[in-house]
Amino acid sequence: MNFLVRRFIKNYQDTKDANVRTNVGKLSGIVGIFSNLFLFVIKFMIGTIVHSVSIQADGVNNLTDAGSNIISILSFHLANKPADKDHPFGHERTETIASLFVGILILVLGFETAKESISKVIHPGSIDFRIASVIILLISIIVKFWMYAYNKKLSKTYDSSLLEATALDSISDVCGTTAVLVSTLLSPVLHFNLDGYMGIVVSGIILYGAYGLLRDMINSLIGEAPDPELVHNIVDRIMAHPAILGVHDMMLHNYGPNKIFASAHVEVDSSKDIFETHDHIDNIEREVKENMNIDLVLHMDPVKVNDPETELYRAKVVKAIHQIDPKWGFHDFRIVSGPTHVNLVFDLVIPFEEKYSQEEIEDMLLKHIQSDKKIYFVLTIDHPYA
Known part of the structure; x- marks a missing residue:
């Protein structure tokens, strides 16, 4: 043969x-x-x-x-x-x-x-x-x-x-x-x-x-779950660029061995020039197309970097989620802080098999987060695509 x-x-x-x-x-x-x-x-x-x-x-x-x-x-x-x-x-x-x-x-x-x-x-x-x-x-x-x-x-x-x-x-x-x-x-x-x-x-x-x-x-x-190795390779290529702080919400659509389309959200420093960041995004998309033959579209999520209060509450959420279920994750984290309360805004990623309501999830998070200010959540419940 x-x-x-x-x-x-x-x-x-x-x-x-x-x-x-x-x-x-x-x-x-x-x-x-x-x-x-x-x-x-x-x-x-x-x-x-x-x-x-x-x-x-x-x-x-x-x-x-x-x-x-x-x-x-x-x-x-x-x-x-x-x-x-x-x-x-x-x-x-x-x-x-x-x-x-x-x-x-x-x-x-x-x-x-x-x-x-x-x-x-x-x-x-x-x-x-x-x-x-x-x-x-x-x-x-x-x-x-x-x-x-x-x-x-x-x-x-x-x-x-x-x-x-x-x-x-x-x-x-x-x-x-x-x-x-x-x-x-x-x-x-x-x-x-x-x-x-x-x-x-x-x-x-x-x-x-x-x-x-x-x-x-x-x-x-x-439409089945994508190959974990393929997802890992795409994420590695994206994260190899210093301008990218994190990757989430990756979705892959397969129309055949040579027709793969992917999209993902990438976290970038909000203080950087938007044109410079966009240039990095374009370069990543071209690189993935040339080396992996995958049509990739990236969405920019600006995040605050080196903000003490944001990092304080991020650490609290990390600890709380780890105590509730290590399989949970989150992204797109930001805060809106006032004199008496703080809004924690983020996407919570939980496995498909979890059946908790949003109210139950917020109650569990509140039990694990200690703060001088009253905490309100602005949550989007998400599931892992890849």
Whole structure:
């Protein structure tokens, strides 16, 4: 497979290039079509000859896989279409939709295989052992494991969910075909037809693979939490600039491996010249785009630096929050101070699972903050996006 990639894919080392990803995906699909059709033909023929429903079902599974490969080729082609007025963020999510469709096909196949296998358990046929069956099943295991290996490697190299889905499907087939092989070898020894039972095992593996694939693709379409390592890398790049005092409210939107949009709030010194600060912000956004291929938008939050009263109450809030729950955090802190009272204005970040009302939260904070002045809170309850 490495030879084919080097032979037919121009600039294959450029793993972030959309055209390279598309061509690699198409090449993988073409190889998969021929491999799966080869396995379907030999399995279905032998399964028919020896009257084995599990071998036939395994062959039909390969035929479905060939159809999935065709879908993947089309989806890679569509995903590479440039952005237009109706789809300003591009078409890369076509790959995710195709993966979802593949999962549905696998799910249907799993149910059909289970139905046939249960029928075979209820009405078992005679045992017909052929050495040709064993040889073909071994060939199938080798071919499918090879397909798993190259799709898994390509999915990591070129960051492709569809190639990952194809790899998972292949390793499921390896497990399923191994079960059929066990049935073929043990049935004559035990004088008991295990064909239907192993068919149920195969269907269970197929259904489990479909569930995992559908779960991942649905989560991707709904919008799942971003990769913590990616968030950490973006924050590190932002905080590397001395003008930035803090980062919060980071949000990432993924429209495909090459279409990631991010936004974040950054705390800056309110006493600095706004044009100078804005220049720093522009430089950070360009740097992230050039080095990480992420479209980043930063919002400036000015904060008072080296103000004794602000720092006093900030320390009180830090201590109070740590005593209540170390998982809580806050940002955008400022105060409005008067002779008799002080307003503490900040965003409180709490986990999604917290069910406290705002009034309960303010009461807990007040119990942990000691002050000569009366304290009022102007709170915005927030949750971590990343």
